């Protein structure tokens with residue numbers, strides 16, 4: 001088998017998430033709640049000029065992620081770039097920015113918060129792009145987004 005056989009193959013339509021710092025590809029997949037979308041290709045540890053520590057790539061075939069979905073990626077990988085592919089060509093290069101709100105996928109670190117005690121819906125609003133910091137709608141606690149606070153496969 002040649003080395004080429006190990007490379008991530010190209011897709012003719014769908015979404016390519018590039019420049020994810022290694023090893024965050026699986027986190028990105030979790031935050032997006034992906035899994036039953038058809039073919040998902042994850043490549044990890046590619047060399048990258050922009051990311052000296054290495055980059056990961058996620059390819060989702062036949063699914064164009066919405067802007068709300070791709071903005072969620074900015075929570076853990078703001079350097080990521082999004083390419084929308086159609087007919088084998090890149091039809092859109094999308095920049096991502098922090099979402100104004102986070103619903104569902106982040107846990108409040110306050111153990112007494114209604115979202116943790118009573119099962120209230122988790123909703124956060126952007127408090128500051130530095131951090132980034134988000135404010136819980138219930139207890140008002142401001143939280144820096146950490147991968148450990150993000151819940152897997154909660155949907156968006």
Ligand SMILES: [Zn+2]
Pocket residue numbers: 108109110113114115136137138139140141
């Ligand atoms: Zn809270």
